[in-house]
Every structure is written in C-alpha cells, then in structure tokens.
Amino acid sequence: MPDVFNWQIGRNMAYEYEANRPQRQVAWVFDTNKCIACQTCTISCKQTWTWGQGQEYMLWNNVETKPYGFFPTGWDVRLLQMLGPGGWKDGIYQGKTVFESATSDERVKGWQPESEHWAYPNVGEDEPAGATDRGTYVPSIPHDVWFFYLARICNHCTYPACLAACPRQAIYKRPEDGIVLVDQARCRGYQECVTACPYKKVMFNNVSGTSEKCIGCYPKIEQGEQTQCVTSCIGRIRFAGFISAPGKVDEKNPIDYLVKVRKVALPLYPQSGTEPNVYYIPPIHAPLPFLRQMFGDGVDAAIETYKKTKDDPSLLGLQMLMGATPKIIHQFKVEKETAYGYDADGKELVNVPLREPTFIRKYFDDANNVYLHNIT
C-alpha cells in the first residue's frame, strides 16, 4: 500500500492510493461553542437533498449531543474501540489509523451499522455527563456537569475511507475542489463505504439500492457559494471555504487562519487517518481529556487562544464574519473595528463591525408610565 503523509497525525501512513491532493480542498470550520442544536442546518440539508423515497432516515447533516448523542448510535465509541488506545507524542499520533488496523481481509477497518442504529438521531439529546440536582450550580470552567452539540457533515477527507473501501472505484474525489462523491451510475450497493467511513457519513438508499452521501453542495461551491448547512445556520457557527495544502498557509484565508495560523479549529478524530476537512473550535466548558480524545492534542492551546477572542481583533473579526454572507470568503481583513470579507477576485463581499453598538435604556419609561423588559 502506498505511504502517504497525513499532517493531522504528524506522520506518514498506509493508504489504498498514492497521495494526490486536489488543486483546492474544500473545508469547513464549525464553532461548537455557538451551536444551539436548533437543527436548522439538518433540515435545510434534508429539504435540499434527501427527501426522496429511500432517503427517509438519511441526515447528511446531523447535530448530536456529546457525550451521549450519536447518529448512527455509538458511531464514535465504536471507532475508538476499534482503533484501541493510541495517544499523542509531540504532535504525532502513536496509534493505528483505520487503514493501518485493517486485517488482510479488509481494506479499511470499519463497523457496519444496522437499520436500528440509524433510527434514533436524537438519542442522548441534551443529556449531560453526570447527574444534576435541583439548584446545581456550575461555577467553573471546564464544567463538571456538561454536554455540548456537535454538528456533523461528511468531512470530504483528503484520504477518504469510503473511497478506499469501494472495490469498484465508484467513489472519487474531485480534483478541482476535493469534494468526495459516490458515482450514482457505477455504485452497485455493496455498502462497503458505509462500513468503512469512520464518521458514518455514507448512507444506503433503500429504494435506489445505491449508497449516497453529502455532496458538499457542489453546485453551490462551484458558484462561490457556501453550503446549505452554513448559510442556514442560525447560530452563525460555520464557515465553508478552502484550506491550503500542508506546508502552505494563506494568512488572509479565514480557514487557514483559524486552522493553521491560530490553530483554534481542529479536525474531528484525526486518529481515523482520513484527514477530515471539517475543523471544529472545541467547546471551552467540556473536560480536556474528553476533548483531547476527540480533537487531538491541540485542544489545550486552541481553547486558551479562543478564550481571548474578545480582545483579539482578527479572531473576533472572523467570528463576526461567520454567517455574514452566503458567499465563500476567500480573504479577510480587520481594520479599525470592522471586519471585511472578500471573494476570490478580491471584491468585497461584506463588512461587519467587531462589536455591535449597545444602547442602554432606562428601565422605566416615564412617557408611557411602563416598565421595560428589554433594556439593551
């Protein structure tokens, strides 16, 4: 098997195909601290792509509560169990990836969900880790009783496990943007990709008899638009854009800035080895050992940096630019309390103030002789 470099695990690894990075790699940043689990993203995706017969259970975008929420049930617990203890040393993952832990009978180590595993997308919703009592008071960060929301889509991985597992190469990665697609003309429904994807983001269509997956809203990406799940996001937690190849950094690119320069956004379970391209700003209130297991050993530093966002014009500017335009922001700048977003040609798409102006009204309105509820 070819030996390829995976920057997220800091080392080379075995993969089914030679390393072949696309001209551009589509990527997302999700800020878990801002997600309210309203599921608007889930519904906008569903309404756009998966309301056909056979797709009833499919949620290409889903939002689950950690630690007890999963779609499909237990997907990440099973992944961690399969991989076994790993651990990190100086930024290098010491354990095995899904490719390295495959037996000679498989191309990828995987788990095949059954229909009941897909039947409870809301399992564990809002369930905290640990018991609470009436009057429970959580005074410090990280919280000792906690949960957080994890929004998930296909990661359009650099080394997709789904693609590696397909015995007939019906899955391919687009050279122009790195979007990973199942060729609906070639798929014969073996579900090998469903078993292989560590994130369980390929799903079998019960009526068409083929596997289907998140298509990265490629018709939108091709037109410089961000994906449906991003533009519909109520919490404004998301960016869609492009990430530079390893060793290259464009400081003006929001994704590069958050992932590579400030390192506040981290891959989900990088130990899978697929080099996933959705990057998460970890929740600041959840315990670090849990987060290290989920996002790798960059978590401590990411949280420290993120906590200072309020006094950091660039990070604050990017926070304000999230959800501020449906277009892909290729470059940004922050100048004099304003953040600017630009398209691929350098044309301004949007500008937003770093801080919304605040007005405080008197709590009693003399003219109308009434108390006011909302005084900011």
Add this chain to the structure above:
Amino acid sequence: MADRAVGHRQPQGAGGEPQKRSIFNRRTFAQAALGTAAAAGAAYLTGWSAVRHAEHDDHKDTELTQHVVAKKIGAAIPRDPAAAEWKDVAAVEMPLMQQFMVAPRLQPDGLIPNATLKVMHNGSEIGFLVSWGDLGSNDLEVVGRFRDSVAVQLPVDPSGQIGVVMGQPGRPVHILHWRASWQRTVQKGPRTVKDMYPNAVNDFPPETLLKASPEVAKQWYPALLAGNSMAQRERKSPVEELVAEGYGTITSHAEQRADGSGVNTAGRWNVVLVMPMSGNQQQPVLKPGSSTRVAIAVWDGGKGDRGARKQFAGWVGLELPS
C-alpha cells in the same frame, strides 16, 4: 446544470487520455469493456492489474478437468426450476471456494460447500440451473442487509485461458447475475421502504409534491437519473447481463436479454438463468457443436456476502451438443 446539481455525478471527461490509478479517477469500464474507449480503458486497467492480478495468475487453470454437457432440447427453455425438463439433465457438482484473492475477502465461516449446475440449450437459447443450500432466503437489499444471489460466467471469446474471477484486461467475461431482491421485484412490484419498515410514512416525497413536473421530481433519484440498473423500479427479469475485464470492472450491458427465475425450497435455492446463444461482439456466441467454459459464484446475503465477498467455483468445460 440541473442534472449535475442533483445527479451526484459529473459528466464524463473527454475520453481518450490514458488514466493512472488514482484517488481522482472514476473508472469508465462501461466504455472500455464495450469497446468505445478501449485504448483509455486498457491503459488504465493495466495499472490496476499490476496491483491486483499478481496473485490472480496462480489461479489460472491450465487444463479443464471437469466438464458439463448441455442437454439439447427441442422446446423452449423452462424458466421454472421445478419444471420436469430439468429433472433429466445431469447435474455437475461444483465445489465452492471463498474469494480470497482481493480484499474485501470472504471470512471462512459458514461456507456453502458446493453448488450443482445443469445446462440446457435449444439452439437459440441456453439455460443454466444452479442449485445450492441456503437455509434462509434473503431477498431484501436495505441498510445493513444483503440479498442472496448467483452469477454464471462465460468467456466472451472461448479460446485460450482466462482469469476465473471476473476475467482480465482485454479478455472480457460475460456474466448473468440473478439477485433474490430482483426476483422479489419481479413478483411483488417496485421495492419501497415499507418492504423493510412496514409502518414507514413518507407523506410528501418529491413525486407527490411535484406531481406536475415528474422530470424535476426525478432529480431526487440520482441513481435512477444516471441510468443505474440498481435503481430500476420495475423489473421483468430477475437476471442482469454484465461484462467484466477484471476485478472491480463489472458493468451492466447496454443490451439486456436475459431471463430466469429463482425459488427457495427446503433450504435450497434453485435458480434458472437463460440467455440467447447469439450475441454481438461483446457477448459470447454459443454455437451448437462447440465448447466453451463456465464458472459460477454464489452469495449468501444472510452472512453479508456481496460484491467481492463471495464464493465461486472455477472454470469447468461446457460442451454444447448440436
């Protein structure tokens, strides 16, 4: 654009340029195997074969030790495996081995030891009756569940040696593939989500909401739109004709002529697969009085067999008396 938007696929690139095996490649064997882009296909297949066929060559037969003689009859080939005509045809026992040449391989537990094969022809059609023990009938093709299935394989060109698993580059094989799920569709009509979840409700699927524009509604069925035979709603025949030139290359034939029928009784599948003996240049031409070879494969859906996870029996000689 509209069809690209929901088709989950891109238009084929300009054919012709040789491709290397790569993460970006989409295989285009449909054209390669059918001869319209033979050059591109062949170059690409070679790359693949270098990796995949190394072990494969060891399994090439040098000489066929077993032979099956087709029975010549003067009537139509019966589709029903229980038909009296099949009773007097001599059966050849074919020991089955697990597919172990290429991952994903079959686990060696609960293997089916053998299958029997009977062949009949009437000068214009040839019929194969394959029978094997499989206690449960699995005819659903849904999330995490797989169907029982059988395939009969013949070389397109009977002369010389040819790889037994899916043929090899430049040496296509012709495959008749029967699936229990297709048999179910033939008998019970188009499959629906209710086959698996009887209480499922989808109150506003695209075709209901967009009743006035069925073509638009179809865009939510990309496999159907792409002409993938997997997604075919109605089926008259439970048998598909395919062509392959090596592992992972199996491709549905543009022309579908095969027929058949399968019945599971007393813990055995008995499946008849019938096809015309005349064919165009991509299909085998089976002349009475000639001989060729035949191989079979079976899948136990209940065990999770599908695709490369299968059992197969190596080539046996096939005599076609005149």
